[in-house]
Amino acid sequence: MAINIIGAGLGRTGTYSLKLAINQLGYGPCYHMEEVLKNTNPQVQLWSEAIKGNSNWSAIYDGFNSAVDWPTAGFFRELLKEYPTAKFILTERNPENWADSFGSTILKLIEGKDKAPEKMHDWLDMVTLVLAKSGFPQGVDKDGLINGFIAHNKAVKEIIPEEQLLVYQVKDGWEPLCRFLNSPVPHESFPRTNNREEFWELVNSGS
Template identity: 65%
Template sequence: MTMHIIGAGVGRTGTYSLKLAIEQLGFGPCHHMEEVLLNMPTQVPLWSAAVNGRFEWQAIYDGYASAVDWPTAGFFRELYRAYPDAKYVLTHRNPENWADSFGSTIHALLSKVDEAPPEMQSWLEMASGVITRTGFPADLDRDGLITAFKAHNDAVRETIPSDQLLVYEVREGWEPLCAFLGADTPSGPFPRSNDRAEFWDRVSGKA
C-alpha cells in the first residue's frame, strides 16, 4: 500500500486527533503509536531495528495508507527518501505548553522504564530509543525540551519541500488540512482526542 500522508510532528502535538481526522477523510488506516501498542510482537522488533538503522518500511506500514506520531516522526528524513511523493504534516503547538504536556506524559512514562511490567519493557525501550534519536534524551530539563522541540520543527522545515509540507496546529480545524490534501471539508466537528488523562488510559490499555 502506498503511503499518502506522513506526520512529522512529535507526540503531544495533536497527533491522535490528526490520525482520526485523516481516517475520516478517507486516507486511512493511519499508523500511530497506538498501533504499535496493539501489535507489539510484530511492530516493536521492526521499530527497534529502525532505531539501529535497519529500515523495513513496507513491513512496518503494511496495511496502512498514512502515519503520524512517534515512532514515525523520528524518521522523517529516511521516510522522505523512501516516500518522496507523499504529503507531510508537521503538527506543532506552543513550545512551552508542549514541554509541559510531554513532561507530564511521555517523559514521565519513559523515566520509569525499569518499573514497567515485563510485557511492556521492549516497547518502552524501543520508544525511548526512538524519542532519544529524535533529539529528546531522557536527561533534558524543561528548557532543553523546548530547545529540542524547536530544533526538530526547524529540521522538518529544512528537509521537506514547502509544497509537500503542511505546518499545522490541530486547533485550526478542517480547512487547512482539507485544502492541503485536496479533500472535501466534513460538516461535523474536527476530532479532539488524547488529552493527558486519555494518554494514560491508552498506555494502560483502558482506552
C-alpha cells in the same frame, strides 16, 4: 500499499486527533503509536531495527495508507527518501506548553519504566531510543525539551520540500488540512481527543 501522508509532528501535538481526522477524510487506515502498543510483536522489533538503520517500511506500515505520531515523526528524513511524493504534516503547538505535556506523559512514562509491567519493557526501550533520535536523550530537562522541540520543527521545515509540507495546528480544524489534501470539508466537527488522561488510558490498554 504506499504511505501517502506522513505526520512529522512529535507526539503531544494533536497527533491522535490528526489520525482520526485523516481516517475520517478517507486517507486511512492511519498508523499511530497506538498500533505499536496493540502489536508489540513484531512492531517493536521492526522499529528497533529501523533505529539501527535496518528499516523495513513495507512491513512496519503494512495495511496502512498514512502515518502520524512517534515513532514515525522521528524518521521523517528516511521516510522522505522512501516515499518521495508523500505529503507531510508538521503539527505544532506552543513549545513550552508542549514541554509541559510531554513531561507529564511520555517522559514520566519513560522515567517510570522500572514500575511498568515487564512485557512493556522492550516497547519502552524502543521508545527511549526513538526519543533520543528525535533530539530528546535521557535526563533532558525542560529547557532541553523546548530546544529539542524547536530544533525538530525547524529541521522538518528545512528538509521537507515546501510544496509537500503543511505546518499545522489541530486547533485550526478542517479547513487548512482539507485544503492541503484537496479534500472536501466534512460537516462533522473536527475530532479532538488524547488529552493527558486519555494518554494514560491508551498506555494502560497496552499493558
